[in-house]
Amino acid sequence: MKERRFVRELLESKQRVMVLSFVVGIVFLFLVIRLWHLQILNTDNYQTMSENNRLRFVPIAASRGTILDRTGTVLVSNRPSFSLAAVPQEVKDKEALLTLLSSLLGLDRADMAERWEKGAGRAQYYPIVLASNLTRDDVDIVEENHLRLPGIEVEMKPVREYTYGQLAAHLLGYIGEVSEKELNSDSETYNPGDYIGKNGIEKALEKELHGADGGRQLEVDARGRVLRTISERYPTIGNSVMLTIDAAIQKQAERAFGEQAGAAVAMDVNNGEILTFVSNPGFDPSLFSGRLPAEVWKGYLDDKRHPLENKALSGQYPPGSTFKMITALAGLQNNLINESTSINCNGSYKLGSSIFKCWKKTGHGATNLRKALRESCDVFFYQLGEKLGVDKIAAAAHAFKLGAPLGVELLNERGGLIPTAEWKQKRFGKRWYHGETLPVAIGQGAVLLTPIQLASMISTVANDGTIYRPHLVKRIINSDGKTLKETKTDIIGTAPFSKESFRLVKQGLLDVVNAPGGTGAVARLYDIKVAGKTGTSQVVKLRDSKQGTPYQFRDHALFVAFAPFEKPEIAVAVVVEHGEHGGAAAAAIAQKILRAYFDGKKPVHKEAADLPKENDGDEELTNNDAGEAGAVKEPPLNNGDAAHD
């Protein structure tokens, strides 16, 4: 009995071993399936992860290219700036560390914590920038407390230095930390915390200026210790941009504006190079690359003169009487007037039931084209405009390439507005009334031009119809000083008016500045013949606006000019926002710009120059003499270009 049970038990257990063997096989099969899953199916993923594990890329920031004026004067360069960065994996107690940092350096703890959070998602051992623009003292403090601050590094990055502070701020623009959007659109070039051009030339020529960051590919172990450098790529310094503007003239122009808001553009009549590009008031571009102090930002926003707006590029103003040269050319071309056509101005013009007033209440009496331009008679142009109709005026303006952006290198150039009957139909769904043409003829109504367009317009008149693309970049130079690109003169059109028409109009413009009764006498130079045209553009329709008008409702003062009259070289357009007084304020600024230009061209006089060496030969044609402007100046790269003869 016991034996039998024993045998039965033994048999039972032998069967059970078979079952157990089967179970063992199944369990091992699971392990193999899992290995298959890891090593065969997902091996690519894991291989990438293992690569990322051992390879660490440490970027070396490229030094940004400099920005020069046409004479080679450095306008924007770089200086070292220190920032505080943390490697999260090496920090044991984040909270304590932040507290310590804020007490040592007086930094905003919440701000650092926020940056930490934002940066934490990046690759391991990638330093997160906690604070920028540390002072040398801050850097010393960090170094001294090095042992108490594990995982904290001081990084050196080059930052922008603006030689002349606010000079040409809108033109130069500024840089700032790359935004999330910019980062996503070009994640190859940029890393978080990198700087990118945000505005002006800095933005428009970002690709040239930025250069290529270098980096080191490091092999590290699990603790982030560097084992060896696998490869190293040196950063490529960004290219330098040489602008067409002349810092000396620019400085005089900005000084001439003083506290007034407005814009000025001076252009080379023979190639479209912009010599001066002012939008006033300016701002301090260096403040924008760091964290802009709230009160400064608020100050800029609250300023009625809108310092952050690039008025030269995107400010659109009714051109006022400066537009009369277009109306005049249209009239001459269409044979509606000639040199001797004369009308009688008695101070106003009646069309139907509407009365259109001349700026001179008493009237100009008998007025021909020359007088109408000189004294800016409105009635003459009302009558001419009525005969022309809006579309012929618009055709003339379009022949000048007005009404659309001219294609300067900067972004957000506005196109102004030249109204036509079709435009009104499209825009408002209403037909054009004849009475609406009359304000257009004197540059009011819906007509809008930017300061750049105003400069282009007067330049085209000066050179008898050639329209050059206005441009700001003269050439691109690499870090070795080699010219990579030279901006070619680009003729974008020709205004098809006869030489005689231009002569007649220019005759009037010469009188504006030089003849008795001319409205632009303020712009007169003692040695050079200047021709120009004043303009006033109404901001709101106020009858008999007097001194009591609030600032923002006062008329804009405009002035466009070219010189020398005989052989034009420079064209200038000035808008003084709410400047009033029939363009005199603008003409005064234009005069100073022209003065600076022609002074810069003069050979150095023995008595004027402080140079110990006498070297006033014919070749010495630099723009040395622009007052105190050139105080900190580097030797001109190519002074031959400064001369225009």
Add this chain to the structure above:
Amino acid sequence: MIDRRLITNIDWVLVGLVVTICLIGIMNIYSATTPYKIVGTAYYIKQFYWMLAGLIISMLVCSLDYHILEDLSYWFYGFLVFLLIAVLVVGRRSMGATRWLDLGIVTIQPSELMKLVIIVTFARFFNNFHSVGGLTVKEVLIPLSLLALPAALIMKQPDLGTATLVILIALSMIVYVGLRWSAIATFICVTIPMAWLSWAFLLRPYQKNRILDFLNPERSRLGSGYHIIQSKIAVGSGGFFGKGFVKGTQSQLRFLPEQHTDFAFSVFAEEWGFVGCLLLITLYISLVLWGLNIARRCNDRFGGLLAVGVTAMLFWHIVINIGMVIGLFPVVGVPLPFFSYGGTSMITSMVGIGLLQNISMRRFMF
């Protein structure tokens, strides 16, 4: 005592499998410890010595007829429980746990020995306990209490890994003996609330963390889940053919934790790929099935029970270690027998092999 007949009956398959795995393990330890700064004898040399020592011990173990264990088993059991209590009272603390007992000449790890002693104890118990058609609930209570005492003492150290293994070995033996369905049902009904209670009161936070990390390794990329992720990267990046000997980046750059001991398999998987893993796993399957085969061939119940117990011990070590390394099980400090660096594990496993050899050699004696 060793007569000729025994020597001719030496189980060469068993010896061959064990030595092959040991040698692959030594080669792997060589690679895994290359990035280490080594003072004195290199790890792989030491492991080689451990292997030799282990083989000698296993020879000693098989030289004595295993039936004497039957008489000594309860003495062993009593002595081990005493040692486990001693560990808790006077044991040496290291890394947050008290596992070692300093006996003057040698330091021993009683919990490690308990794995073997529980096998012997259970074999003895079930050998004298006959039940046809499986154990009833009542019948299983005695062995369970025999298990509960040392298991609780080991957990108290705390050494979750060893405690789990001791329990798994014992349960495997119970399964081998057979349970009635009613017992299985009762068992399940008791275990689930027990598990809940131990989660709530017994487990240490680090143990809970390990379980939580296992369930979701991404829970803390740089915390305890880090080990699993790095190990999976190592294994996965090995691909089909592996990165080559001493060329595994995860191991050579020390991304793996404890890569010459508990994570030795991931070093191997990274460098030898799926092909290598398949070979190693085949060797282990063969070893386990061979162990069961020894149990099957053995014509005495005590021997069969011992063989199943030892095989279960090896099996659970292998499955838990590899499972942990490839992210199937939580990280518990369980070494891979004959493969992970370490004397304790080598000796314990070799004693087990000695027992198997012992049983295999004497299979014709009944």
